[in-house]
Amino acid sequence: MIRFLSIRDILDILIIAFLIYRILLLLMDTRAMQLVKGLLLIGLVSVLARALHFEVLSWMLGKFLGVLFIAIPIVFQPELRRMLEEIGKGSLWRQTVSKEKAQSLADEVLRALMYLQSQRIGALLVLQRSTGLKDIWQSAVKLNAEISQEAIVSIFWPGNPLHDGAAILDRERIIAASCFLPLSDNPDISRWLGTRHRAALGITEVSDAISLVVSEERGEVSFAIRGHLSRGLKEAQLRQLLLHYFLSENEPASLLERIRRTLTSFRSGGVDDDEANR
Numbered sequence: 001m002i003r004f005l006s007i008r009d010i011l012d013i014l015i016i017a018f019l020i021y022r023i024l025l026l027l028m029d030t031r032a033m034q035l036v037k038g039l040l041l042i043g044l045v046s047v048l049a050r051a052l053h054f055e056v057l058s059w060m061l062g063k064f065l066g067v068l069f070i071a072i073p074i075v076f077q078p079e080l081r082r083m084l085e086e087i088g089k090g091s092l093w094r095q096t097v098s099k100e101k102a103q104s105l106a107d108e109v110l111r112a113l114m115y116l117q118s119q120r121i122g123a124l125l126v127l128q129r130s131t132g133l134k135d136i137w138q139s140a141v142k143l144n145a146e147i148s149q150e151a152i153v154s155i156f157w158p159g160n161p162l163h164d165g166a167a168i169l170d171r172e173r174i175i176a177a178s179c180f181l182p183l184s185d186n187p188d189i190s191r192w193l194g195t196r197h198r199a200a201l202g203i204t205e206v207s208d209a210i211s212l213v214v215s216e217e218r219g220e221v222s223f224a225i226r227g228h229l230s231r232g233l234k235e236a237q238l239r240q241l242l243l244h245y246f247l248s249e250n251e252p253a254s255l256l257e258r259i260r261r262t263l264t265s266f267r268s269g270g271v272d273d274d275e276a277n278r
């Protein structure tokens, strides 16, 4: 007998749809996503085989799916564990930045850095992570502007009243410019590096932020995290670092780990890690 959908049924369907959507978002860009696609395809073929009465094929696919459901938790144990941890941390409900959006933000910042570098315009960008930097930016010029190549270049354009000091970005906006950062007093820092680089390093000693510096003198881009400075970054390295930053969701340890890995994998390309020790 057909009965009409009640409000409870509709809510039930909506909750299930939302849960599937969030779980798919968690699985996106993991190995498990390929498996989900594969399972969907096999499921579809299996339904077709049953509808067309292909007895042997549908029997075989049914058995195969049964075996897969037992094998999945074993093969994908790390992914499943990570997914459950994410759910525990509340990621299921948190707004995630889409890959396209992260890519476009990373591109805007990258293009700005490349332009500033090509013109030898000094710049200092601080990418805020889980440590709030309100103490730093509340006495500076608050912008709350969209992240774009043009906005970043204009901030550091010589003669602009905002060009002195650092600009602070979070994962979506340029929070403030003309920020005064604490200077590092690391005695091992190269004597060729001035206050811009000391400021870039200083903020990473007191927070988990990332700094990116364009040197006016040397026309190179450097990167600082956790009190370590890496000089002379190439475009591809910067792209990866920025992408990691805009994609990551307040996971200091894993972000640090991924950035370290990126730097290591590129080391043959000329990055001097821990430049502060020079």
Ligand SMILES: Nc1ncnc2c1ncn2[C@@H]1O[C@H](COP(=O)(O)OP(=O)(O)OP(=O)(O)O)[C@@H](O)[C@H]1O
Binding pocket: 122, 123, 124, 163, 164, 165, 166, 179, 180, 181, 182, 183, 192, 193, 194, 195, 196, 197, 198, 199, 214, 215, 216, 217, 218
């Ligand atoms: N505490 C600070 N916080 C933020 N920015 C600072 C701070 N101190 C200096 N700066 C910025 O650094 C600029 C001075 O750079 P300086 O030439 O001393 O450094 P540098 O490390 O040699 O950089 P570059 O290679 O670009 O010359 C200042 O004009 C200012 O914009």
